[in-house]
Amino acid sequence: xxxxxxxxxxWDMPVEYPKHGGLIAEHLAVxxxxxxxxxxxxxxxxxHGPEALAAIQHITINDASKLSVGQAxxxxxxxPQGTFVDDVIVHKMADxxxxxxxxxxxxxxxxxxxxxxARGFNCNVTDLSDNFTQIAIQGPRGVxxxxxxxxxxxxxxxxxxxxxxxxxxxxxxxxxxxxxxxEDGFEIYVPSDPETSAMVWNKVLEAxxxxxxxxxxxxARNTLRLEGKLPLYGHEISDTINVWEAGxxxxxxxxxxxxxxxxxxxxxxxxGVKRTLIGLEMLERxxxxxxxxxxxxxxxxxxxxTSGSYAPFLKKNIxxxxxxxxxxxxxxxxxxxxxxxxxxxRVIPTPFxxxxxxxxxx
Amino acid sequence: MAYPADAKYTKEHEWIKINGNTGxxxxxDHAQNSLGDIVFVxxxxxxxxxxxxxxFGTVESVKAVSDLYxxxxxxxxxxxxxxxxxxxxxxxxxxxxxxxxxTLSNAGEANGLLSAADYEKFIAEEGA
Numbered sequence: 207x208x209x210x211x212x213x214x215x216x217w218d219m220p221v222e223y224p225k226h227g228g229l230i231a232e233h234l235a236v237x238x239x240x241x242x243x244x245x246x247x248x249x250x251x252x253x254h255g256p257e258a259l260a261a262i263q264h265i266t267i268n269d270a271s272k273l274s275v276g277q278a279x280x281x282x283x284x285x286p287q288g289t290f291v292d293d294v295i296v297h298k299m300a301d302x303x304x305x306x307x308x309x310x311x312x313x314x315x316x317x318x319x320x321x322x323x324a325r326g327f328n329c330n331v332t333d334l335s336d337n338f339t340q341i342a343i344q345g346p347r348g349v350x351x352x353x354x355x356x357x358x359x360x361x362x363x364x365x366x367x368x369x370x371x372x373x374x375x376x377x378x379x380x381x382x383x384x385x386x387x388x389e390d391g392f393e394i395y396v397p398s399d400p401e402t403s404a405m406v407w408n409k410v411l412e413a414x415x416x417x418x419x420x421x422x423x424x425x426a427r428n429t430l431r432l433e434g435k436l437p438l439y440g441h442e443i444s445d446t447i448n449v450w451e452a453g454x455x456x457x458x459x460x461x462x463x464x465x466x467x468x469x470x471x472x473x474x475x476x477x478g479v480k481r482t483l484i485g486l487e488m489l490e491r492x493x494x495x496x497x498x499x500x501x502x503x504x505x506x507x508x509x510x511x512t513s514g515s516y517a518p519f520l521k522k523n524i525x526x527x528x529x530x531x532x533x534x535x536x537x538x539x540x541x542x543x544x545x546x547x548x549x550x551x552r553v554i555p556t557p558f559x560x561x562x563x564x565x566x567x568x
Numbered sequence: 569m570a571y572p573a574d575a576k577y578t579k580e581h582e583w584i585k586i587n588g589n590t591g592x593x594x595x596x597d598h599a600q601n602s603l604g605d606i607v608f609v610x611x612x613x614x615x616x617x618x619x620x621x622x623x624f625g626t627v628e629s630v631k632a633v634s635d636l637y638x639x640x641x642x643x644x645x646x647x648x649x650x651x652x653x654x655x656x657x658x659x660x661x662x663x664x665x666x667x668x669x670x671t672l673s674n675a676g677e678a679n680g681l682l683s684a685a686d687y688e689k690f691i692a693e694e695g696a
Contacts, residue, residue: 224601228605229629493608495633515630516608545626
């Protein structure tokens with residue numbers, strides 16, 4: 207494939223595919239057509255049993271009792287102090303059966319966390335991560351690409367819902383309309399043996415050829431998620447950042463029954479949020495990178511950049527940063543310290559990119 | 569990718585073509601390929617003094633920030649202004665896209681640089 211590989215938390219992962227044009231081409235393929243990601247490093251945890259829902263409610267911030275079978279929700283697991291173990295997607299497979307999809311870098315920690323915190327509940331926790339290869343088919347033409355390979359009617363699968371169907375001849379494959387690109391698309395979960403994974407991978411690329419499909423790597427995945435302000439563990443969320451700071455309020459159902467981290471979040475809200483996540487656009491030449499300091503216009507250090515890059519679709523230099531709320535006003539100017547120089551930036555609304563609303567074809 | 573024999577190379581992946589006491593500096597094809605899509609170049613001002621082995625600027629791809637190291641010491645006489653708006657020129661043709669030109673302050677320093685053949689050997693070993 208000619209992928210440029212990088213070590214990602216112990217995984218050999220494709221960062222980009224220079225033969226297909228590299229990172230920017232991959233990013234644009236996802237925005238304009240379709241890109242295909244090997245995200246087999248993602249983890250999958252099954253919580254199954256009579257008290258599976260109660261366990262999920264206890265360990266995640268969103269309200270899983272609102273889910274229908276076949277529906278998924280973005281959520282997170284917190285430490286008692288209200289900071290992040292990880293962000294997750296919870297899938298309701300059946301009334302007593304949930305699948306939590308977790309991040310690669312936090313896989314072992316997450317599995318142990320779920321197992322330990324589900325102990326008081328009548329349910330089994332199983333790490334299925336090694337059973338599945340996850341392939342993400344992302345972009346406005348993702349639906350057309352995948353529809354050629356499956357008998358499932360994808361037009362019936364709404365965003366953040368899933369179904370099961372035959373994919374590339376493999377029966378009963380989990381097909382979820384989810385992703386990490388701020389674009390429409392699907393994530394499919396296929397058996398992880400290398401021959402099967404490679405077969406599906408190749409068939410997806412072949413099916414997508416007429417829509418401009420190319421393989422896309424972790425580099426494009428990162429710039430795509432940044433344009434959409436989707437958080438990345440270790441950057442926008444971490445074990446020192448709480449839900450309010452990260453701006454994930456709408457996924458946190460603070461009034462649902464007890465969950466880990468709830469008390470601390472109630473207290474944190476009452477005490478007032480000390481920093482908040484903002485979007486920056488660089489006004490002067492320079493790219494704000496992770497960890498760079500944010501200053502007010504008097505040169506006082508007020509915060510730091512969590513993620514920053516050239517944004518290939520928006521064609522400007524953008525960043526996410528934590529600053530005190532009084533510096534978060536949209537259209538106000540700040541500076542980012544880049545190699546010792548204060549480089550001007552403006553606070554702009556987020557997400558930086560929102561996919562266009564199109565006439566409902568799905 | 570063949571590396572032009574009329575240039576000298578550094579282990580930090582710059583090339584320099586020397587003509588008398590003037591030098592023209594760029595980065596190698598290997599460097600642009602490792603970086604990926606280049607989106608930003610930061611250069612010294614004309615008249616700046618640069619020192620062999622020291623950073624004189626920065627090149628950034630979407631995913632990485634990399635220092636530019638001076639192959640030799642000298643005074644910057646020209647910078648390639650076109651790179652400010654079109655840094656991707658380096659990706660398109662690294663061997664022929666110059667970044668700065670300078671007057672050498674110590675022509676003898678060039679003797680310590682790699683030939684094209686030695687550089688190719690170096691990157692082959694580095695990649696192994």
